[in-house]
Amino acid sequence: MFRITVKPQWHLESRDGGQRLSRLVELLAATDEHGALAPACREVGLSYRYAWGLLQESATLFGAPLVNMARGRGAELTPLAEKLVWADKRIAARLSPLLDSLASELEVELERAVSAAQPILRLQASHGFAVETLRQWFTRQQIPLDLKYRTSFEAVAALHQHSCDMAGFPVPVGEFQAPVLRAYLAWLDAGSQRLIHLASRRQGLIVAPKNPLAVRALTDLTRPGVRFVNRQPGSSTRALLDLMLRHQRIDVARIQGYDSAEFTHAAVAAYVASGMAEVGLGVETAAQRFKLGFVPLCVEHYFFVCHTVLLRQPVMRRVLAALRSAEFHRAVSHLAGYDPRHCGEIRSLRAAFPEHAAMFRKR
Helix, strand or coil, rough: CCCCCCCCCEEECCCCCCCCCCCCHHHHHHHHHCCCCHHHHHHHHHHHHHHHHHHHHHHHHHHCCCCEEECCCCECCCHHHHHHHHHHHHHHHHHHHHHHHHHHHHHHHHHHHHHHCCCCEEECCCHHHHHHHHHHHHHHHCCCCEEEECHHHHHHHHHHHCCEEEEEEEEEEECCCCHHHHHHHCCCCCCCEEEEEEEEEEEEEEEEEEHHHHHHHHHHHHHHCEEECCCCCCHHHHHHHHHHHCCCCCCCCHCCCCCCCCCCCCCCHHHHHHCCCCCEEEHHHHHHHHHEEEEEEEEEECCCCEEEHHHCHHHHHHHHHHCCHHHHHHHHCCCCCCCCHHHHHHCCCCHCCCCHHCCCCCC
C-alpha cells in the first residue's frame, strides 16, 4: 500500500515577474513556530545564509521588513509577515479535502496496478478530523481506501446509488436530531443498512482568543461589528446552523457574513484566526489547532452507514478491528472535543435512534 501526500505550494513574485521569493512563506511559518531563524532554517532545509538573503530580498520587494530580529530575543514576525503566514494556513485549510481526495485516488490507482486482487474500500464522507485520522490510520494498517470528501448529503446519496461502500455523516444529539434525520431519510433503509459509530464531537462557535467580543450565543451574531464566516450551502454544519437559527427566530439578514462560504472546519478557524471574521461555526478541534476560543453549542455523533452485506466482507473485519483498537481510540481522543467511546460499534438505524424509530422504513 502506497501513501501519497499532495500539499499546496505558492510563491511570491514581483508584479513584473522579475523577482520570485521561493519558499519565503514556508520560512516565515517555521520562524513563527520556533521564534528564531536558525531552527527554522533547519526545519525547512535552507542554509542560514540563503534564508537571510531571502528575508533581505523580501524586505526590498515589500518596502518593509518581514522579521524583526534582536540579539537574545530571537525572531518575531511583523504584521505583514503574519498576514502571509495566515494566508498560507487558509490556503491549506481550504484545499486539504480536495488534495486528500486526489491523493487517495492516486493511491488507489497504484494499488490496483500492483495488486488487482486486493479489495479497495470506497468511502465518501464530509471532511472532519476523525475521518482525516482514519485515513492516516488505514494507510498505516495497509487497508486500501478510496476516500472522497463530499457533503454528508452527497455521501449518503452516493451510498444509496451504490457509488460507494460507506458514507460518513453527523447527526446532532437533542432537539435537532429529528429534523436532521428527516433530511437523510430519502437515502436510508432500516432493512438493508447498518450504522458504524466513529466518534462524538462538539460543535460550537469559534471565536478569537479570549473571546474579546464576548460572543456567547447565536443571538450575538446579529450584533453590530460581529463578522461571521459560514460553511458552504449543502454542508451538514450549514444545515445545522439554519435549524438553530430558525428555532431561535434569528433573521439571517441581520448576520454580517452569513452568505460567506468556507468548505472545512479548519478553513473557518483559519478565517477567524486571520482576523477576517470574529466568529464562525465549527468543531472544537479546529479552534484548538488555531489557538482560538470555543463556545460549545451541541454534540454530534458521526456515523458511517453501509449496506449490511458489506459487514460480511473480509476487508470489513480489518476495518472494524482498526476502529475498535485502543491505539485508534487514543488517536481520536487526542482531537479536542472528540469522544471515541463507541467507535466501531454497529447499530441498526432504529437501535441508534430509538425515539425516532417510527420514521425509518424498510424498502
